[in-house]
Structures are given as structure tokens and as C-alpha cells.
Amino acid sequence: MLSVNGSPLAGKSVAFTLGGTPVGEGITNASGLAELPGVSLDGFDAGMQANAVAASFAGDAGFFAIDSMADLVIQRAGTTTSIVCEAEPLVFSGSPQTPCTASATGAGGLDASLAVTYSNNVNAGTATASASYAETANHTGSSDSATFTIGRASQTIQFDVLPDRLDGDPDFGVTAQASTGLPVTFSASGNCTVAGQAVHLAGAGSCTVTASQAGDDNYEDAPDVPRMFAVKADTDHDGIADEDDEDDDGDGIADAIDRNRTTGADESRLYSNDYRLDAYTFGTIVDRAVWFVELTQDVTGRLRATVESLGSIGSPMISACAGLSKQIRFDFNVSGESALWHCGPTGTVFVTNVGTQPVRIYKDYYAGSGVWRVVTTIAPGDEGSAGSPIRAAQSNGSPITVRIADDQGVERGGFAIDPGEEVDVEVLTNASGNAQVAVIVLSGTVDVTVFGQTQTMTAGGGAKTFSSDAAPPVIGAAPDLVVEATSAAGAVVTFNLPSVTDDVDPAPVVTVSPGPGTAFPMGATVVTVTATDAAGHLATSTFTITVVDTTPPALSVPADLMLTCSGVAVDGSGCAAGDDPALAAWLGSGVCDRPGGLRSRGDARRAGAVAGRCHDRDLQRHGQCRQHRAGVGTRAGGLRVRRLRAAAAQRRHRLDSAGPAGTNDPGQVQLDLLRRNGGDGGRRDDRGLQGP
Structure with a gap:
């Protein structure tokens, strides 16, 4: 102022x-x-x-x-915090809901975004959002909160339509699923009751089963889903509703074909197993076991067979095309399977497999000692014929297999035919009373195996007969042999095999032990012959080969031999020049080259003893070579060695003649004399040479 x-x-x-x-x-x-x-x-x-x-x-x-x-x-400027939330409704999703934003405003251009915190913002109900602006140097603090609502989510139930049922059907289960995964409950009205998920039929009429889900804190009640179905009367309990029943007697055979197979008489009101479609397609339900078998006429004019299992054992059998000395059977062994067929004038059955499992067709033949069976298997979706002939449709996706079984049920052969191929098979009895299988290929090329014999057969190649084999091979007789030995070990013996035959197999397998070319020992040896045919039958036979020695030994005696040695000194100074070199060889090496030359040995009393040599055993005995000169003198004319003859009981000699190369020497002669006791008191006397 x-x-x-x-x-x-x-x-x-x-x-x-x-x-x-x-x-x-x-x-x-x-x-x-x-x-x-x-x-x-x-x-x-x-x-x-x-x-x-x-x-x-x-x-x-x-x-x-x-x-x-x-x-x-x-002064600090004031602030305002504000929370803004999305417009409701919000619904439960199982995740946190964050629909709000917050800001703070104030003097000085304050306009700040704030973080929002939530509580109870997951499950359905009321949730709270909060935000605060903290005091600053120039502005005061402020806060705000807001609430919003999370509603319960909706849900649905998936409950499939229920098919009509027959009065008398067993209890059955129902299932339904809520989109939330919460459990579904069932209620029933009409001619039925429900306990848990099991529905029980209470007479002909209608039944409504309703599926419900009551919801919970987060989900609303699901809309109920009712399913109504008819409970049809089935007076004869044949599995067909009375209103649709074409089988008055409940035997599973439609009234139109419920006829006696032989006479054609109407049996639609008589529970029976016979049926008759036309002059060729007729037969019998052979074995129902625990199955419900339904026979009807298809819109194509063919017969339709469908089976449903009422238990867990057995399998139904339906004969078809019977009465023409042949019988073909269907073997359905899977519940719900179905096939269409009709028969031709020769008993051939034409089959279409409209099921999900293979259909087997049995054709029986009386042959040999019992019933043989040809089994044709047709895959799902395929078609063909069985009987005579067997044919695979060109449109098939897989081969048709054929199995041949004997009267014991043992498989004895078979083959497979590709789409478009055709084969005829027949089982017969041959002249021996045994079964034989005849096969002819009418179209295509087929590998056929019967009785262990395999043959590739082609259309136009004619029929092939395969014979059953009931007997073993026959082995021919073989004589015993006696053979001379070729050595002390025996002899190598070569011999011919006996003949082998079989009534079916042209080439049985033959084994021989010991075989030809084997070394046989001295004495008797048993030879075993074994033959096995393609059917596995075995036969054996034996004979004996004896190796003997009947040839005596051969003795070869050498010729007389004269050897000389001239000029032998009494003092044993050595052999003179020109002496026969064979003498030294005969006496043994080293005689004339020893110091002292040729020395005498033996009894001095034997006059004329002029020859001998010093042996190692003498040195070992005496330590020196003894010389016995007493009574020894010279002898004119040299020394003659006389021919010595061996006595078998007293002495043994061996002669080996092989003259040195390049000489005329008759060879080296070595004479081994048996030592024996002399006559002078048993004194040992080793003698080399003795004069005449």
C-alpha cells in the first residue's frame, strides 16, 4: 500500500x-x-x-x-487422481481381468498416467481397482478406487443323438461332455430309467435322456440337452423291430428267403436254419454258436449274411451252394462282418466282402479216407469266386489266397492268385485209395505248392495232378561184397548204389554211409542206405562189405656173391691195393680205414679166421680192441665168402641192392646174422665171416 x-x-x-x-x-x-x-x-x-x-x-x-x-x-498445488474402467459386462475367463486405467492432474500442467492395482479380479464377482499419486515438492498427493463386476461364463453340452433301440436290448451307457470340463449328469423320462450313465429300457415306446450341467461360481448353468429315441417293440426278440420285421419267426432269415433248401417250402413262420434264394443259391446256417446270424436279400438280388456276436466263443458257419455234390461254407468269426454272394449252376459261389475282416470260404471234398478242405480267403473290399473255379476280380486290391488242408486239418499246400487270375482245384481219390489234388490254371501264371512239390503253372499249360504220399520210398536189394585188401589198412571200395523208388516223389533224397570211394578197414563193415521222400517218409536198408587178405607174402633170395681180399698181412697192416671194395661195404663202413687195418676176432681155435672188426661195444667192454692172432696164418687164394642160407627158425637176413652210380658193383649187401650161443660153454660168439 x-x-x-x-x-x-x-x-x-x-x-x-x-x-x-x-x-x-x-x-x-x-x-x-x-x-x-x-x-x-x-x-x-x-x-x-x-x-x-x-x-x-x-x-x-x-x-x-x-x-x-x-x-x-x-503453496503446493492440489492434484486429482481418477480411475476409468471399461463398460461392463465382463465374464470369467480363468485369467486376471484388468479393464481400468488411472491418471493424476493438477496445476502447472500436471497430467500423469498411474499404475492400477487390482484385487479379486480373476473369479466371477466384484473386483476392485486402485491408483495413487504420491505428493511432490509442488503438488499434493491424491488417490482413487473403483469397482467392477466379473460375470459367470456360459457353457454348453455336447450330447450326441441316441439311436433307436429295441425293447429287450441290454442296458447301455451314454456319455456327454461340457465345454467347461465340468461333470455332466443325466436324467431320463418315458420308457426308460437312468442310473449314473447306464440307461435301462422299460418297454416299447420312447425314451428321453437329458444331459445337464448345473454350473458353479464361475460358470452359469449349461442349457439342458435332451435326446429322445424310440424303443421299438421286438416281439420275437430277433433283433428286428416289429415294424421293420421281415423275419416273422425270428430265426434270422428274411421271410422272402426263409424256405426249405431242398423243397422250397415256406418256413417263414417256422424257426429253422434253411434258406433258398433261387435254384442255385440255397443252403443252411450250419452252426450259430453264440452268434446272431441274419440272412437277407440285397437290393442287387444277392444274398447278404451279417453276423453279430452274442458271446465270446464259437463261430457261425453258413453253407452255400449245397446240393451239387459240393459244399461251400462261410466262416464269419468277427462280430458285425458281412458278405454278399450268389451261386452259379456249377456250385461256384461269387462273393463280395463288404466287411472289415477277411472272409473265408470252405469247400469240402470227400477224398482218401476223409474230408479234405479247400479254403479261399477274400480280403475286405475285394470280390471273387470260390469253388470251381476260383477267380480273383480284376479290381481287387490284394491277392486271393487258397489253402488246401487234409482230413486231419494239416495244411498240405496252397497258392495265391492275383487280380484277374483264375484257377480250378479238385481233390480226388486215386486208384491206391489216397487223395490227389488236380490243379489247372485258367488265367495268369500261378506258383502252386502241394505235397511239398512246387510248380509254376501257366494258363494253357494243362492240368497238374499232385498225389498224396502215404508210403515211404522203396530201396532195392544190394548184395554183400567181399573185396581183396590193397594194404595193411584195408582197401578203398567203389560200389553201385541200390535203386530207390517212391510212389509220388520222383527223386527221393538218398544218403549212404559209408559211401562209395571210402577206405574200408580189414574185416566186415555195415553200409546203411537211407531214402527220404518229399513228404518226409524215410526208409533204410543195409548190406555188408568185407575186406580180406588172401595173398601170401613173396620172398626174394639174392644170387650167390663172391668177395675177395688178397694180400692180407698177418700183422694186420691193412688191405692191399686192388681189394674188392664190396668187401668193406659188406662188412660195414670203416673196416679197412681203421688203424691196424682188418683185424681178426673170435675164437683162436677156429682155424682160418681172418676177418673181423673192432666194435664200439668192444671198446666199452674192454677199453681196447682185442686181437686174437693165435692160430692165424695166411691163406693163398684169398677169402671166399660162401653163400649163406637163412633158416627161418635161427636167422634173419635182409638184402638191399643198390649199386653205386657209375660202377658195375652188384650192390651193397648187408648180412645181419642172429647172435646165438656157441658150443664152448655158452660163450658169446659174434661172427663176421667164416671160411670154408
Whole structure:
């Protein structure tokens, strides 16, 4: 306020500064007050600013200038926090719901986004969202909260339509699923009751089964799903509703074909097993076992057979095309299987497999001592004929297999025919009373194996008869042999094998032990012949080979031999030049080359003993070579060695003649004389040579 002596001065200009910066002027009013509105406080925080505001009067003609200063106090600006949530409804999803946003506003251009915190924002119900702005140097703090609602989610039930049922059908189960996975409950009305998931029929009429799900804290009740079905009367309990029943007597055979197979008489009201479609397609349900067998006429005019299992054992058999000396049977052994067929004038059955499992067709033949069976197997979706002939349709996706079994059920052969091929098979009795199989290929090329015999057969190649084999091979007689030995070990013997024949197998396998070309020992050896035919029958036979030695030994005696040694000195000075070298060879090596030359040994009383040699045993005995010269003298004309003849009981001699190469020497003769006791008191006498 600008005043003089307490009196305000009006109309005077006052200049203002803020923080030393001029901010404008104001004119005093009648009260002496000067105001300057709209001054910006930018750059100043909340709080007291000392002497921050200054006012100056510049003076005029009547008054002196004057200045004044004052403190500036700035208060914190207020704020507002606000939460905004999406428009409802929100529904439970199993995940946290975050539909809200928050912000804070205030002086100075404050506009800040804030984080929102939630509680109870997952499950259905009321959820809370909260946000806060914290106090700052220039602004006060603020907060806000809001609530929003999460509603229960909807759900649905998947419950399939229930098919019509027959009165008397067993209890059956029902299932349904809620989209939420919560359990579904069932209720029933009409001619039925329900316990848990099991439905029980209570007479002909209708039944409604309703599936329900009551929901929970997060899910609403699911809309109920009712399923109504008819419970049809089945008076004869034949599996066909009365309103649709074409089988009045409940035997599974449609009225139109429920006829006596032989006479054709109507049996539609008489429970029976016979059926008759036409002059060729007729037969009997051979064995129902625990199966329900249904025979009807298909829209194509063929017979349709369908089977349903009523238990877990047995298999139904249906004869077809009977009465023409042949019988073909269907063997259905899987519940729900079905086949279409009709028969031709020759007993051939034409079959289409409309099921999911193979269909087997049995054709029986009376042959040999019992019933043989040809089994044809047709795969699902395929068609062909069985009987005579067997044919595979060109459109088939797999081969038709054929198995041939004997009267004991043992498989004896078979073959497979590809699409478009055709084969005829027949089992007959041959002249021996045994079964034989005749096969002819009418189209294609087929590998046929029967009785262990395999043959590739081609259309136009004629029939092949395979005979059964009931007997073993026959082995012909083989004489015993006596063979002369060729060595002390015996002899190698070569001999002819006996003949082997078989009534079926043209080439049985034959083994012989010991075989031809084997070394047989001295004495008797048994030879065993074994023959095995293709059917596995075995036959054996034996004969004896004896090796003997009837040839006596051969004795070869050498010719007389004369050896001379002239000029032998009495003192044993050695052999003279020109002596016969065979003499030394005959006496043994080293005779004439020893010191002392040829020495005499033996009894000094034996006159004319002029020859001998010093042996190692003499040295070992005496330590020296003894010389016996007493009574020894020279002898004119040399020394004659007479021919010695061996006596078997007293002496043994061996002659080895091999003259040295390049000489006319008759050879080396070595004479080993048996030692024997002399006549002089048993003294040992080793003699080399003895004169005449």
C-alpha cells in the first residue's frame, strides 16, 4: 500500500519485480493498493522465497521515491487422481481381468498416467481397482478406487443323438461332455430309467435322456440337452423291430428267403436254419454258436449274411451252394462282418466282402479216407469266386489266397492268385485209395505248392495232378561184397548204389554211409542206405562189405656173391691195393680205414679166421680192441665168402641192392646174422665171416 502519513495515495504507478526481474507496474487505487495480476511463478518451487517481491515508487513532483521488499510464500498445488474402467459386462475367463486405467492432474500442467492395482479380479464377482499419486515438492498427493463386476461364463453340452433301440436290448451307457470340463449328469423320462450313465429300457415306446450341467461360481448353468429315441417293440426278440420285421419267426432269415433248401417250402413262420434264394443259391446256417446270424436279400438280388456276436466263443458257419455234390461254407468269426454272394449252376459261389475282416470260404471234398478242405480267403473290399473255379476280380486290391488242408486239418499246400487270375482245384481219390489234388490254371501264371512239390503253372499249360504220399520210398536189394585188401589198412571200395523208388516223389533224397570211394578197414563193415521222400517218409536198408587178405607174402633170395681180399698181412697192416671194395661195404663202413687195418676176432681155435672188426661195444667192454692172432696164418687164394642160407627158425637176413652210380658193383649187401650161443660153454660168439 502506498500512503503518506497514513493516508493512501491513489493513482500512483508502482513497479514490481519478482526475484529481481521486473514483472510489470500497477496503479494504486483509492486505498493506496497497486495490483499486478497474472504474474507467472515459473521457476519458483513451493515454499517461502525471502525478499523475492519488490515494489518501487519512482516519486513525482509532490512525493519522494520509495522502495519496499517482501517475502514470497508459494503453496503446493492440489492434484486429482481418477480411475476409468471399461463398460461392463465382463465374464470369467480363468485369467486376471484388468479393464481400468488411472491418471493424476493438477496445476502447472500436471497430467500423469498411474499404475492400477487390482484385487479379486480373476473369479466371477466384484473386483476392485486402485491408483495413487504420491505428493511432490509442488503438488499434493491424491488417490482413487473403483469397482467392477466379473460375470459367470456360459457353457454348453455336447450330447450326441441316441439311436433307436429295441425293447429287450441290454442296458447301455451314454456319455456327454461340457465345454467347461465340468461333470455332466443325466436324467431320463418315458420308457426308460437312468442310473449314473447306464440307461435301462422299460418297454416299447420312447425314451428321453437329458444331459445337464448345473454350473458353479464361475460358470452359469449349461442349457439342458435332451435326446429322445424310440424303443421299438421286438416281439420275437430277433433283433428286428416289429415294424421293420421281415423275419416273422425270428430265426434270422428274411421271410422272402426263409424256405426249405431242398423243397422250397415256406418256413417263414417256422424257426429253422434253411434258406433258398433261387435254384442255385440255397443252403443252411450250419452252426450259430453264440452268434446272431441274419440272412437277407440285397437290393442287387444277392444274398447278404451279417453276423453279430452274442458271446465270446464259437463261430457261425453258413453253407452255400449245397446240393451239387459240393459244399461251400462261410466262416464269419468277427462280430458285425458281412458278405454278399450268389451261386452259379456249377456250385461256384461269387462273393463280395463288404466287411472289415477277411472272409473265408470252405469247400469240402470227400477224398482218401476223409474230408479234405479247400479254403479261399477274400480280403475286405475285394470280390471273387470260390469253388470251381476260383477267380480273383480284376479290381481287387490284394491277392486271393487258397489253402488246401487234409482230413486231419494239416495244411498240405496252397497258392495265391492275383487280380484277374483264375484257377480250378479238385481233390480226388486215386486208384491206391489216397487223395490227389488236380490243379489247372485258367488265367495268369500261378506258383502252386502241394505235397511239398512246387510248380509254376501257366494258363494253357494243362492240368497238374499232385498225389498224396502215404508210403515211404522203396530201396532195392544190394548184395554183400567181399573185396581183396590193397594194404595193411584195408582197401578203398567203389560200389553201385541200390535203386530207390517212391510212389509220388520222383527223386527221393538218398544218403549212404559209408559211401562209395571210402577206405574200408580189414574185416566186415555195415553200409546203411537211407531214402527220404518229399513228404518226409524215410526208409533204410543195409548190406555188408568185407575186406580180406588172401595173398601170401613173396620172398626174394639174392644170387650167390663172391668177395675177395688178397694180400692180407698177418700183422694186420691193412688191405692191399686192388681189394674188392664190396668187401668193406659188406662188412660195414670203416673196416679197412681203421688203424691196424682188418683185424681178426673170435675164437683162436677156429682155424682160418681172418676177418673181423673192432666194435664200439668192444671198446666199452674192454677199453681196447682185442686181437686174437693165435692160430692165424695166411691163406693163398684169398677169402671166399660162401653163400649163406637163412633158416627161418635161427636167422634173419635182409638184402638191399643198390649199386653205386657209375660202377658195375652188384650192390651193397648187408648180412645181419642172429647172435646165438656157441658150443664152448655158452660163450658169446659174434661172427663176421667164416671160411670154408
